[in-house]
Amino acid sequence: MLQPALPAAPETGLAYPKEPPRKRSKAHLLFVREQPCLVCQQAPCDAHHLKFAQSGALGRKVSDELAVSLCRAHHEELHRHGNERAWWTNLQIAPLPVAQDLWAASPVHGPTHSATSIAPLPANLGSEALPR
Numbered sequence: 395m396l397q398p399a400l401p402a403a404p405e406t407g408l409a410y411p412k413e414p415p416r417k418r419s420k421a422h423l424l425f426v427r428e429q430p431c432l433v434c435q436q437a438p439c440d441a442h443h444l445k446f447a448q449s450g451a452l453g454r455k456v457s458d459e460l461a462v463s464l465c466r467a468h469h470e471e472l473h474r475h476g477n478e479r480a481w482w483t484n485l486q487i488a489p490l491p492v493a494q495d496l497w498a499a500s501p502v503h504g505p506t507h508s509a510t511s512i513a514p515l516p517a518n519l520g521s522e523a524l525p526r
Contacts, residue, residue: 417457422500429496431465432487439463442472446479447490459497462489 426441442464443456464472475481482489 417459419458419500419502422458422497422502423461425500425502426461426463426496429463431468432462432489432492433468433485434465436465439465440469442469444478444489444493447493460490460493462493462496 423441427439428437429439430437431439440463441458441461443458444460444462445456447460448456472478472481
């Protein structure tokens with residue numbers, strides 16, 4: 395006797411929908427590196443990918459839209475700590491909204507956002523810091 399097939403996901407035709415593609419943008423990562431460190435406001439910075447913000451997949455880096463700026467010292471400290479979520483909590487910094495604001499202000503979105511990409515964004519970047 396034949397068993398019925400699994401119902402297909404309507405939007406993809408697959409039984410299990412694929413994960414959305416991870417965004418890659420060298421221009422955005424350069425923009426993030428131009429911002430001051432979220433912890434100490436120093437520059438230059440590395441673009442740190444928020445690993446806790448996206449489910450892991452074997453051999454796949456977190457999407458570039460989930461990157462924030464950290465100076466080299468704080469970037470290395472975070473990686474030595476091991477528990478990224480606890481490290482941010484200890485510093486009382488919520489990096490995910492900052493990453494989302496950086497992505498929204500990034501020059502990858504074209505000339506309509508060029509005014510926000512000229513100067514580094516404030517370190518306390520939140521929705522209230524973005525120009526309307």
